[in-house]
Structures are given as C-alpha cells and as structure tokens.
Amino acid sequence: MAWVFHVRSSNQDMVEALRRRGIVRCSRVDAALRSVDRRFYCPSRSYEDAEQPLGIGDTTVPAPRTVALELEMLSEVCFPGARVLDIACGSGYVTSLLAGLVGDRGLVVGLDSDHVLVEHAARNIRTEHPGLLESGSVKVLCPAAPLSEGFPYYAPYNAIHVGAAVPDHAPAELLQQLIPGGRLVLAVDYGAQGQFLETLDRGTAGAVERRVLATCSRPLLAGLCA
Numbered sequence: 642m643a644w645v646f647h648v649r650s651s652n653q654d655m656v657e658a659l660r661r662r663g664i665v666r667c668s669r670v671d672a673a674l675r676s677v678d679r680r681f682y683c684p685s686r687s688y689e690d691a692e693q694p695l696g697i698g699d700t701t702v703p704a705p706r707t708v709a710l711e712l713e714m715l716s717e718v719c720f721p722g723a724r725v726l727d728i729a730c731g732s733g734y735v736t737s738l739l740a741g742l743v744g745d746r747g748l749v750v751g752l753d754s755d756h757v758l759v760e761h762a763a764r765n766i767r768t769e770h771p772g773l774l775e776s777g778s779v780k781v782l783c784p785a786a787p788l789s790e791g792f793p794y795y796a797p798y799n800a801i802h803v804g805a806a807v808p809d810h811a812p813a814e815l816l817q818q819l820i821p822g823g824r825l826v827l828a829v830d831y832g833a834q835g836q837f838l839e840t841l842d843r844g845t846a847g848a849v850e851r852r853v854l855a856t857c858s859r860p861l862l863a864g865l866c867a
Contacts, residue, residue, distance in 0.1 A: 652678040655688040659709050670712045673741030679705065681769040682734035692858070697758055699860045700731045703804065707838070710854060711826050712738060714840050715800050718824045722746040723799035726818070728788050729753055729862055730781060731804055733762030737770060739802065740779050750795050751781040752788055754863035759783040788862055791818045803827035805862040806836050821845040828859045 656674045659665040665674065680687040683695075683702040692701040703711075719725055721744040727736045730751030739749045753759050763781045766773055773779040784792055789812040791801065796818040803815070806828040815825055825841040838857045842850040 650688045652680065652688065655679065655705055658690075659705060664706055664709045665713070667713055667716045669742055670709065670716050673712065673738045674709065676741050677734065677737045678769060679734065682732040682737070682765050695732055695761075697761060698755065700729075700758060701860065702732050702734055703859070707855075707857060708735060708738065710838070711735070711802060712742070714826050714854065715739065715802060715824065716742055718800045718822070719743050719747075720799075724748045724795060724797070725750070726792055726795070726798045726801045727751045727804065728791065728801065728815075729804035730762050731758060733765045733781065735802060735804060736762065736779060736781065737766055737773065739800075740770070740773050743778075745776065745778055747778060748795065749779045750792055751779065752784055752792055753781075754783065754788050756783050790814045793818060797823065799823050801825045801827075803862065804859070806830040806857075806859040807862050808832075811839075811841055816841065816843055816849060819843040828857045830861060 665671050683693050686693055690704050690706050692704045694701055719742040723743045725739050725743055727739055727749060730736045730753050736749055736751035743749060751762055759781050791814050797820040798818055799820055800823060801815050808830045811825055811827060821843055823843050828836050828838050830836045836857050838854045840852045
C-alpha cells in the first residue's frame, strides 16, 4: 500500500519520510533528493509515494520509494566525476538526481525516444537547475538508434539506469557499455511472473552478477515488446 504525504507536504518532508522508513541511508542520496524538488518534474500529487502519469504517452514519473531504492544502488558506483547513462529519462527527474550524485566533474546523459519527451525533460531541468545543461554536465538527447542500444558515444559508463522495463533480460549492448565494475539498474519484465527491479554488475573478467531488489511496474522500453 502506498503511503501518502499530507497535501501540504514539501520535498523535504518526503525525504524525511524516506529516511524514517530506512529507504534512504546514504548521505549523498539524501542530499541529492533534497536538492531536486520533485514538483518541478511531477506537478500532480508530487510527494505521494506512487508513480504518476507524466501526461505524455504512457510515460510515468516513478514513485519516490522506487527512485530512492535505485539511487541507493547507484550511489555505490556514481561517485563524483563518474559517467552515467539514464535511458528513458522521461520527466528528467532521475537525470537531475544522478547529476547530484556525480557532481560538476561528472557527466549524466539522459536519453529518450521521443523529441517531445526530451524537450520536456530539458525544460524541467532548466527550470530548476539551468547550470546543469549550460555546463554540459547533463545532456538530454533523442538518439537515432533504439534506446536498447544505449549510447556508445560517451561510453564507457560507471552506471546505466533504465527508467522503463525490458523483456526477459538486459540488452547485451548496455552491459558492454559499462566499465568493469560498473552497474546497470533496470526493471525486467518476465511476463506472467511480473516485473522485478534488478542490478547487474559487470565484473572485471566479464562475468555479470545479478541481484533482484523488488517488484515493480513500468512501461516497456520503447521499441521492445514482451
């Protein structure tokens, strides 16, 4: 069951609630969540712990609890100066949060398959943190290739986050764009078995270590079908 914040709650109240429930533990994740106000990216029911429709196609803004869990997993590899790919960036919310983890010396590349979504994400980021786009530390792009192929131009990445679900398994192209020791965080759709949020770590010898974090529900990545 979703826990709902009071209608007058603030972004700070949302983060405090996530901390009290033990979802946010890392101080860097806490700071990132406090520095990016969810209302700029999710104007309706901004602080409720449930995914919200973005109003563009079937794209949604993920629930705060899910975002915090992903950031906790990503923070272990998203150190200051790291390079991160955010696929299906949607509203730009997670893109901005990742920029908070990697800092001014890092790079976050947000991708989406629709020019309207890319422009929407860029506008949201520019409204709250215009310096991110102006400095080049955040780029929001609409690639010609399918999102499942990642974005090799800026690879290799310390981390890749996918804001949509993929069927059955992670695309091999994404794992290949990670540095050894890099991490992929995404939702995998197993059909009747449901969707699961997973991490995949690329080992130094090419082996991949998989970890299942939680159940989830997300639209399928554009161009893929279950």
